[in-house]
Amino acid sequence: MPAPTGTKRVRGVQIYRPFVYGTEAIPFDPENRPKDAPPDHTHKWKVFVRGVNNEDISYWLKKVQFKLHDTYANSVRMIESPPFEVEETGWGEFEIAIKFYFVPESNEKPQQIWHGLKLHPYHGDIEQQKRDRSMVSSVCYEEVLFNEPVEAFYDILTGGPQVGKSKSGKGGKSAVKALPTAEIPLKSNPGNKFSKEEESKELDRLTEAAKTVQRLIVEEKAKLVKEEARLQELEKTEGKPVKKK
The missing domain is CATH 2.60.40.1970 (YEATS domain)
Structure with a gap:
């Protein structure tokens, strides 16, 4: 049906x-x-x-x-x-x-x-x-x-371009409205900051931020390895700490 x-x-x-x-x-x-x-x-x-x-x-x-x-x-x-x-x-x-x-x-x-x-x-x-x-x-x-x-x-x-009513009366050309779009502008302007240009900049900022995070992770891991090695050396010379009940 x-x-x-x-x-x-x-x-x-x-x-x-x-x-x-x-x-x-x-x-x-x-x-x-x-x-x-x-x-x-x-x-x-x-x-x-x-x-x-x-x-x-x-x-x-x-x-x-x-x-x-x-x-x-x-x-x-x-x-x-x-x-x-x-x-x-x-x-x-x-x-x-x-x-x-x-x-x-x-x-x-x-x-x-x-x-x-x-x-x-x-x-x-x-x-x-x-x-x-x-x-x-x-x-x-x-x-x-x-x-x-x-x-x-x-x-x-x-739908395609829509024809509007003529303002000039009989014999006048009808205005054509632009095709509806889902695209954001290529460039930003003072009245609108949402554009492909700004989107690209944001992706660049996210990429740099991800690189910074990875670098910090590597540095912290290196610090952790160094501290664990130091702890092992202390345990050899001073003994393991006694846990209090």
């Missing part, structure tokens, strides 16, 4: 789509404090889900739910169109639940991840960043995997 329309899956196929998520926070300027911020709040912050390099992800992601701390009014925020983000003010750090709802054609269940809101600098020159009131950015790269997607969703994920 054939599968109902819209539920037949493309067997043996896995498709992934990359995205970034995280938070950005900046301390209030004491001389230009937001008028609507509660007296105990110290920072303005934002939580977001974006495409890598701000690419469009709305063709597979329908809406995003952000679950804030219970002390916030309306702590569950549902964002139903891009940009998928929530702006707030606050004074403390907490875990934010981020729930993804895919487009109806996907026939996929929602997925959830967690991310910790960071208000204070945690690397680099921390004291200087505090003095400068620098933005604190905590961003993660992630990929969502669609295992054997249904045929309609497969077409959306892999």
Whole structure:
């Protein structure tokens, strides 16, 4: 019996789509404090889900739910169109639940991840960043995997260029949207640090770190052999230590 329309899956196929998520926070300027911020709040912050390099992800992601701390009014925020983000003010750090709802054609269940809101600098020159009131950015790269997607969703994920409506009226050329991609950019830029270039640098750093670990292991083994030899010499001249009961 054939599968109902819209539920037949493309067997043996896995498709992934990359995205970034995280938070950005900046301390209030004491001389230009937001008028609507509660007296105990110290920072303005934002939580977001974006495409890598701000690419469009709305063709597979329908809406995003952000679950804030219970002390916030309306702590569950549902964002139903891009940009998928929530702006707030606050004074403390907490875990934010981020729930993804895919487009109806996907026939996929929602997925959830967690991310910790960071208000204070945690690397680099921390004291200087505090003095400068620098933005604190905590961003993660992630990929969502669609295992054997249904045929309609497969077409959306892999379909060719889509023709949009013309803005110039009759006789005008239609705009062509770029083919959806799962590739990260070749080079990094100020607005996006996730790229093949940075990936290559990270692999180089991991390779060097592995070499350092191996060198330290060899050095520690040599020290251990030397100490064991010294212990044997002491046992010959001084005798074995007596264990106390």
